[in-house]
Amino acid sequence: LLLALRTVLAAPGGPAAAGPVTSAGASGSGGSTVAASAPAEPGGGPGSAAAHTSAELVSGPSAGSSGTGGLLVHVAGAVGAPGVVSLPEGARVVDAIEAAGGAREDADTDQLNLARPVVDGEQVRVPVVGEVLEAASPGPQASSTASGGSGAGPINVNTATASELEALPGIGPALAERIVSHREANGPFKSLDDLTDVPGIGKAKLEALRTEATV
Structure with a gap:
């Protein structure tokens, strides 16, 4: 009896042989194990993985850097x-x-x-403090404010040449040379009133220069 009981318990159809692999519908336990552990691909095959990778590459840097265009x-x-x-x-x-x-x-x-x-x-x-800009920066709309000439604006007595100073009312070649010599010896004029320090320029001549000259 003991021998017969041991044989029944050890039979392939006994309780010990039952396991979770029976749901795979295969006749052998080995086949059930392989079927259960096979990787599932939701997209339907290797092609879907390649398509997914391509989509990621395309959707990478979509926006290029915009130039200033300025x-x-x-x-x-x-x-x-x-x-x-x-x-x-x-x-x-x-x-x-x-x-x-x-x-x-x-x-x-x-x-x-x-x-x-x-x-x-x-x-x-x-410019730095103490520096006087001689002319406007070059450009399509730049205009000179330091040199003389018709329509060029006030003449800067600290930067204009002697010939440019002659464009001022009442300033001849000799007086223009005196203005240049005075500023070279004493430094730039602080204001137009300092022009009266130049021999030959009085109050009346200074008033005539106020609208035409600048420092």
Whole structure:
């Protein structure tokens, strides 16, 4: 009886032979194990994985960097980082100075029109305190304010040549030479009133120069 009981318990159809692999519907336990552990691919095969990878590559850097499409301006003088800066259309002189690191502590920005629109290819020079700009920065809209001539604006008596000073009312060749000699010997004129220190320029002549000259 004991031998018969042991044989029944050890038979393949006994309780020990039952396991979770029976749900696979295969006749052998080995086949059931392979079927259960086979990887499932939701997309339906290797092709779907390749398509997924291609989609990721296409959706990568979709937006390219947009160019400024603006202005190139050379900023020189008393700024933090002199050089060529790129600015958008409609930028002003103050924007150019900020793009070049801002004005230094020794900058004299009162000589500049900070609200003036800049143009492509021009130079903006920021003077230091004590420096006098001889002419506007070169550019399509630049105009000279230091030299004489019709329609050129007031003549700067600190930078104009003797021949340019002759364009002033009542100033002949001899008096123009005296003005140049005086500023070379004593430094630039602080104000137009200092012109009276030049021999030959009195109060009346000074008043005639006020609308035509500047320091």
